[in-house]
Amino acid sequence: MIQRRLDRTGGQPLWKQLQQDLVRRLRSGEFDDTFPGELALVEDYQVSRHTVRQALGKLRADGLIVAERGRQPRVATTPEIRQPMGALYSLFSSVEASGLTQHSIVRALDIRADGVIASRLDLEASSPLLYLERLRFAGDEPLALDRVWLPASLAEPLLDADFTHTSLYNELATRIGVRLDHGREDIRAVVPTPAERAVLRCPPEAAAFSINRQGTSQSRPVEWRHTLVRGDRFALSAEFSENLGYRLTPAAVQHQA
Amino acid sequence: MIQRRLDRTGGQPLWKQLQQDLVRRLRSGEFDDTFPGELALVEDYQVSRHTVRQALGKLRADGLIVAERGRQPRVATTPEIRQPMGALYSLFSSVEASGLTQHSIVRALDIRADGVIASRLDLEASSPLLYLERLRFAGDEPLALDRVWLPASLAEPLLDADFTHTSLYNELATRIGVRLDHGREDIRAVVPTPAERAVLRCPPEAAAFSINRQGTSQSRPVEWRHTLVRGDRFALSAEFSENLGYRLTPAAVQHQA
DNA sequence: CCGCTGAAAATGTACGCACATTTAAGCTAG
DNA sequence: CTAGCTTAAATGTGCGTACATTTTCAGCGG
Numbered sequence: 001m002i003q004r005r006l007d008r009t010g011g012q013p014l015w016k017q018l019q020q021d022l023v024r025r026l027r028s029g030e031f032d033d034t035f036p037g038e039l040a041l042v043e044d045y046q047v048s049r050h051t052v053r054q055a056l057g058k059l060r061a062d063g064l065i066v067a068e069r070g071r072q073p074r075v076a077t078t079p080e081i082r083q084p085m086g087a088l089y090s091l092f093s094s095v096e097a098s099g100l101t102q103h104s105i106v107r108a109l110d111i112r113a114d115g116v117i118a119s120r121l122d123l124e125a126s127s128p129l130l131y132l133e134r135l136r137f138a139g140d141e142p143l144a145l146d147r148v149w150l151p152a153s154l155a156e157p158l159l160d161a162d163f164t165h166t167s168l169y170n171e172l173a174t175r176i177g178v179r180l181d182h183g184r185e186d187i188r189a190v191v192p193t194p195a196e197r198a199v200l201r202c203p204p205e206a207a208a209f210s211i212n213r214q215g216t217s218q219s220r221p222v223e224w225r226h227t228l229v230r231g232d233r234f235a236l237s238a239e240f241s242e243n244l245g246y247r248l249t250p251a252a253v254q255h256q257a
Numbered sequence: 258m259i260q261r262r263l264d265r266t267g268g269q270p271l272w273k274q275l276q277q278d279l280v281r282r283l284r285s286g287e288f289d290d291t292f293p294g295e296l297a298l299v300e301d302y303q304v305s306r307h308t309v310r311q312a313l314g315k316l317r318a319d320g321l322i323v324a325e326r327g328r329q330p331r332v333a334t335t336p337e338i339r340q341p342m343g344a345l346y347s348l349f350s351s352v353e354a355s356g357l358t359q360h361s362i363v364r365a366l367d368i369r370a371d372g373v374i375a376s377r378l379d380l381e382a383s384s385p386l387l388y389l390e391r392l393r394f395a396g397d398e399p400l401a402l403d404r405v406w407l408p409a410s411l412a413e414p415l416l417d418a419d420f421t422h423t424s425l426y427n428e429l430a431t432r433i434g435v436r437l438d439h440g441r442e443d444i445r446a447v448v449p450t451p452a453e454r455a456v457l458r459c460p461p462e463a464a465a466f467s468i469n470r471q472g473t474s475q476s477r478p479v480e481w482r483h484t485l486v487r488g489d490r491f492a493l494s495a496e497f498s499e500n501l502g503y504r505l506t507p508a509a510v511q512h513q514a
Numbered sequence: 515c516c517g518c519t520g521a522a523a524a525t526g527t528a529c530g531c532a533c534a535t536t537t538a539a540g541c542t543a544g
Numbered sequence: 545c546t547a548g549c550t551t552a553a554a555t556g557t558g559c560g561t562a563c564a565t566t567t568t569c570a571g572c573g574g
Contacts, residue, residue: 010564013527037554048529053555061318069555070536086497182498186508189446189464189488207446207464207488231446231464240343241439245502251443267534270557294524305559310525326525327566 004045014047015054022059026075035065035073085169086185087211088227090248091144091234092136097250100139104146106163108133111156117149120214121221128152134163135199142200144229150222154178168223178217185213189231196228206232261302271304272311279316283332292322292330342426343442344468345484347505348401348491349393354507357396361403363420365390368413374406377471378478385409391420392456399457401486407479411435425480435474442470446488453485463489 006017018041025031036044041052056073059065067073095102109132115125123129129149136144148168150158154176161171172178188210192202202208209229215222237251263274275298282288293301298309313330316322324330352359366389372382380386386406393401405425407415411433418428429435445467449459459465466486472479494508 010527015527039554050530051528054527067555068536069534070538070553072537072554086495086503182496184496184506185494187444187493187495189466189486191448191462191464205448207448209446229446236444237442238343238444239439239441246343246505248503249441267557272557296524307560308558311557324525325566326564327523327568329524329567 003043006045006047015051015058018045018047018051018055019058022055023064026059026064031075035075037072085180086183086213087187087209087236087248088185088213088225088229090236090250091229094234094237094250095138095143098138102136102138102143104134104136104164106132106134109159109161109163111152111159114149117224120224121149121151123151123221130155130158132158132163132168138233141233142230143234144227145196145199146225146227148223148225150224154222172222178222180215180217180222182217182219183213183215185211187211187236190228192228200228200230202230203232206230209234209236260300263302263304272308272315275302275304275308275312276315279312280321283316283321288332292332294329342437343440343470344444344466344493344505345442345470345482345486347493347507348486351491351494351507352395352400355395359393359395359400361391361393361421363389363391366416366418366420368409368416371406374481377481378406378408380408380478387412387415389415389420389425395490398490399487400491401484402453402456403482403484405480405482407481411479429479435479437472437474437479439474439476440470440472442468444468444493447485449485457485457487459487460489463487466491466493 004021006014006021008014022041026035038049038052038056041047041056042049045052056065056067060067060073063076065073066076092102110130111128112131113126113128114131117129118125118127121127121129130152132146132148132150134146135142136146155172157175158168158171161175163171169180172180190208190210192200192206192208196202196208197204197206200208208231209227211225211227211229213223213225213227215225235251237249238246239249240246261278263271263278265271279298295306295309295313298304298313299306302309313322313324317324317330320333322330323333349359367387368385369388370383370385371388374386375382375384378384378386387409389403389405389407391403392399393403412429414432415425415428418432420428426437429437447465447467449457449463449465453459453465454461454463457465465488466484468482468484468486470480470482470484472482492508494506495503496506497503
């Protein structure tokens, strides 16, 4: 094993550097099979076991690894169940879990200006925005009508992207290197308008979720989104406890209306 | 300072005993002015500073105390604002925050049996249940129709409680000593039936949230609840980030329809 | 009386050691 | 070849030490 070096000039605590380096290596998949033991890390990084345990303790507190007596630490199953995206993510992962395939019809993808939306993104009213409107399907049935506005200065490279099968966040991450780390959303129960009902092919007596959402990346507003989700087949599901707080979980999806 | 004793027979780790004792003393209000320093605890409990730090580290991770270099630890302000209750709690606290007063009309409070609900509470189908049905108001307008079932074996003392102004959880905590620590809920968007619409005084074109929820206390199912919330004036609001996960926040309430 | 300085105190970091307890692996006997 | 035992290895607990860094406070001088 290669001896790894840490910065001992006192800029950052050794255990913190070690923790960060382990997180990095862990995310790279290096430890998918086996996680190194404490003594191995002592050897590799040339620090005391005390320091190693301090770093591992933090990783354990974050739920990245699990450790037991006499047994080597292992990478926690479902490493990072971080709820990345909120209610929408929960809904779409519910569909995924139910075995239905998802795809979208792109109804619009262009650059336009909208003063109201721009102000919600902390932009000048005249700022150009990339606008993406999709009708999202779960299986053969429409699931949601999704409209997103992003600053064109940031998102213009996505103009030629194909959004019929890939997610916006995927494209944002891979092509622009922007990852949402914070957001806010409002969820309302509404009755869709006749026009919306026609697009979503809802039965006449169905309600819907209306979700407004602002996503930010490093404190900068990156997206404003409005999604209308059919309420007759999809539900939000959540679990909460003292330790874990409030967590959205994949819900059951009714295949047939 | 009195020397305090810990059990050194190996039943439980010293740091855990210390942690639990400190939590106990902390909750009793003993440390409201000043929290003892590490060295003081070393003296009091006759353990090493390492052990004391291990216990304090846990308290700090739980957010009970805050510590800084060179400064004595202090009891954390707002000790535990844990999101206790999920979507419903969020909705009702939104109303509270908007300045509207809340009260309820108790439509039913009795003991009855319901096989379906009982099975959801992991009880025999014939088990008696305490049933509470309330119409909850925000200001002068109905907000939600709330129906709760609890095991009668547990909740029977609540039969003579007055639920027009106090919350169920309050009564559960003070009169029975049960506090919910875990729960699961489904949130659906629905169109209320004409009967429901009449009770809630909804406009004809309004949708509603239908929330089903099971609450547990120490792994034992304690309540099953169904709440129908008017969707024309109330929304769910949430914030999410990498650090804090998904947190429901009080939303704005529209006073006028 | 105010402000500055320096000492004392407190926590943070880092090292070392020893032993307990549990798991995993290897080895032996049947 | 398998079952059971023994041994090695790994983590958990607990103690000690030393020094760094920061805050607090007392004392001193202006």
